[in-house]
Amino acid sequence: MTGPVPELEERAIACANRLCAADRVLLASHIDADGLTSAAIAASALERAEIPFETVFEKQLDEAAIAGIAARAYDTVLFTDFGSGQLDVISEHERAGDFTPVIADHHQPADEETEFHLNPLLFGINGASELSGAGASYVLARALADVADATPATDGELATDGGTGTGTGATSRRPRTDNRDLAALAVVGAVGDMQASGGELHGANEAIVDDGVEAGVLETGTDLALYGKQTRPLPKLLEYATDVYIPGISNDESGALRFLDGLDLELKDDGEWRRWAELTADEKQCLASALVQRAVSRGVPASKIDGLVGTSYVLSAEPVGSELRDASEFSTLLNATARYDRADVGLGVCLGNRGDTLERARTLLRNHRRNLSEGIDLVTREGVTHEEHVQWFHAGDRIRETIVGIVAGMAVGNDGISREKPIVAFADKNDDDVKVSARGTHSLVRKGLDLSAVLGEASRAVGGDGGGHDVAAGATVPTGAEEAFLECVDELVGEQLGSER
Known part of the structure; x- marks a missing residue:
């Protein structure tokens, strides 16, 4: 076969x-x-x-x-x-x-x-x-x-x-x-690894998606490309959706509520806000159209508005409203387990264990979200240091080294944190070593960025080691070697993107 x-x-x-x-x-x-x-x-x-x-x-x-x-x-x-x-x-x-x-x-x-x-x-x-x-x-x-x-x-x-x-x-x-x-x-893993660029999976991943659909374990379709469609009440879904920033809705609790209240839709059930996954197809179409119209009226570029819609990957066997039904939410739940030393819980959920195992994962997820929020607030409040070609911050022991890369990626685009430069994040690993995580964008990769090569060469130059992917990579370097490491990283990124800057 x-x-x-x-x-x-x-x-x-x-x-x-x-x-x-x-x-x-x-x-x-x-x-x-x-x-x-x-x-x-x-x-x-x-x-x-x-x-x-x-x-x-x-x-x-x-x-x-x-x-x-x-x-x-x-x-x-x-x-x-x-x-x-x-x-x-x-x-x-x-x-x-x-x-x-x-x-x-x-x-x-x-x-x-x-x-x-x-x-x-x-x-x-x-x-x-x-x-x-x-x-x-x-x-x-x-x-x-x-x-x-x-x-x-x-x-x-x-x-x-x-x-x-x-x-x-x-x-x-x-x-x-x-x-x-x-x-x-496999689709959950690919989505969790940020491979759904442009809102969908590409290349060899597509063949795996086809396998899942044929096996009856996966459903795909065009849908709103916002995180939390299964689990977040509609106001929170819109408020927290900042990949496509819509003034008056994104990061604006009252604005999101006013937007929803202005629609001619029954979006509450017994006084509680419904979730996107619970809406009918017609209700979804109406809400999505209104969202696009609001984005256009507030001057959001057409290229950004296109990002409001993408391909959804739904795990057919999981109940509506469960974080396990959406590939993106499933992957976030998994990140909340092993990164807090509970790989056994994440593996158990993947293998079909529910009950107590899933509840432990959900508890870890709540803790994970709190830590991410606090980490993003910290980075946004204290800001990043801009070198010529990269930007960076050092969290010390204030952000867990297993999540500092996620925090860095999520902070990009906030005040003072550029989307035009790779971001490099440091966090203490132990008394002797520092964890480094770097994140770029697919746009920068198309211009020549390869963070795997950069972090690999720069870390080895200071007695560490690293690698990963062109758009996201990690390394470990000796404590005290951060300055020399950054100088090397900035120089290497400059060489890769030199013709573009």
């Missing part, structure tokens, strides 16, 4: 065969939304293929983390949503015989090679915009389903698809599953 991304098919099958040959596998994954969905996809596929495994999560896959993984004495380690950028260190352990790596990742690879390396960048596919870590894991899961399905069960195992076992030595095929139902998680 041909997989969703033909260019990766041969490598995916090779990786799947290696996993099926393993007695047991250690699954190691990153902690953001893309990493959690990657882990969930891989865990589901391994379980269905009847391959014993254990799962571990790492905030950063540095030398110490890789050494810890090697110490677990697994012959096969599956890395998801990281591993490519650390292939130089991983390869040292591979050559030493510590383990055989299987990597499903989409980050820029280090200058090293290994046999079982599934990464879109190796096949001419953009890993920052066309296939996420969860997407790479999904491609692997599809291949694993085919390889495992072709592997006979032995010792009298009974098949459930019509085959029979007749005793010792008899063979039968395992129950067939193509793992297409996992496409929904």
Whole structure:
């Protein structure tokens, strides 16, 4: 069976065969939304293929983390949503015989090679915009389903698809599953990894979306491109929607209320404001048209107004009004778990656990939103420092290092924080190291920006390490090296964007 991304098919099958040959596998994954969905996809596929495994999560896959993984004495380690950028260190352990790596990742690879390396960048596919870590894991899961399905069960195992076992030595095929139902998680991962540029997913991601629709786990359509359509009451939906800033509504509680009260619609139920997801198609059309008209009347540029509408990705099996029904809200919920040291909760939600697990995730989400709000307020209040080509701030211990990058991205566009320069954020990691997160825009990327290359080179120049994607990247540098690091970053970004500034 041909997989969703033909260019990766041969490598995916090779990786799947290696996993099926393993007695047991250690699954190691990153902690953001893309990493959690990657882990969930891989865990589901391994379980269905009847391959014993254990799962571990790492905030950063540095030398110490890789050494810890090697110490677990697994012959096969599956890395998801990281591993490519650390292939130089991983390869040292591979050559030493510590383990055989299987990597499903989409980050820029280090200058090293290994046999079982599934990464879109190796096949001419953009890993920052066309296939996420969860997407790479999904491609692997599809291949694993085919390889495992072709592997006979032995010792009298009974098949459930019509085959029979007749005793010792008899063979039968395992129950067939193509793992297409996992496409929904891959879409959540891609959306969480900011790959829905221009309001929709592109490239190889589109094939995964098609799989999800065909499997009945995903619905798509043109809809209002605002965060919170499932869970936020209408006034809050409009007030907090600032990607397209509409004067008199955005960041204006009373203005949003006046706008809604002026519409000839029943937008309350028993005195409570309804949510966007609860509106009829006609009500949505009326509200959206009024919103566009308000934007036009307030002078919002047409290019910005276009951003009010995009493609929605809805998880069909989840109830209306649940944050799990919308891919964007689902990804935010996941970011609120592992970034606060509760990867087990996020993974559990991805694997279908509800009840107490989902309530714990929602509690973490409320805390996450509060921390983000406080972080954005801090950055906006204190401002950023502008160098010639970048802008930056140092949060110290006032913003958690696992969310400082999210804060930086969300603060862009606020007073004094330019959309025309990449933003670099620092936060204390421990007594010896500082976490760095950088965010750009797709517009800057089109002009030549590559933050992965910038942070990688600049961090190594000061004794640290880093990498990521062209539009978003991270690094760790020694405490006290921030000034030298910034000088290097500013120079490198200037070289990349020099002709544009």
